[in-house]
Amino acid sequence: QVQLVASGGGSVQAGGSLRLSCAAEGSTYRAYCMGWFRQAPGIERVPVAAIVTDGDSTYYADSVKGRFTISHDNSTNTLSLQMNSLKPEDTAMYYCAADCTVSRDYYSDYIWPPPNYHWGQGTQVTVSS
Numbered sequence: 001q002v003q004l005v006a007s008g009g010g011s012v013q014a015g016g017s018l019r020l021s022c023a024a025e026g027s028t029y030r031a032y033c034m035g036w037f038r039q040a041p042g043i044e045r046v047p048v049a050a051i052v053t054d055g056d057s058t059y060y061a062d063s064v065k066g067r068f069t070i071s072h073d074n075s076t077n078t079l080s081l082q083m084n085s086l087k088p089e090d091t092a093m094y095y096c097a098a099d100c101t102v103s104r105d106y107y108s109d110y111i112w113p114p115p116n117y118h119w120g121q122g123t124q125v126t127v128s129s
Helices: none
Strands: 004-007 010-013 018-024 033-039 046-052 057-060 068-073 078-083 092-098 101-104 109-112 123-128
Touching: 004 092, 018 033, 018 092, 018 123, 033 068, 033 078, 033 101, 046 068, 046 078, 046 109, 057 068, 057 101, 057 109
Parallel strands: 010 123
Antiparallel strands: 004 018, 018 078, 033 046, 033 092, 046 057, 068 078, 092 123, 101 109
16 A cells, blocks of 8 residues: 655634645555545544546545545646635544545445555644634
8 A cells, every 4th residue: 555645734714725735655656546534533534535546537525515626636646635615624634545436426426445544644624613
């Protein structure tokens, strides 16, 4: 597994914006699917957004649709997450992952991390009301 390091977190007021970045340390491996996940204290880690790097199809959790935008720079193999209109409930530690799995039906997008994924360093996002 490629270990990824997230950065760009911080503290903002509700309605503000942040941009997260993610890079693979010491590796040029380019995964078919890359995604963002988040974990708030006392709550299990949940998916936020994912992108298929071959074609740029994107997938989002319902809670962030219309506010967050995921992107991938093929030239630098860097994953980004632009977060706008932030809400206090977005407060969490954010992690990125490679080799995720995605699916979609009429109602929602679905994102799964690789099984037994070894999570890298996350970045804290705190949104105050």
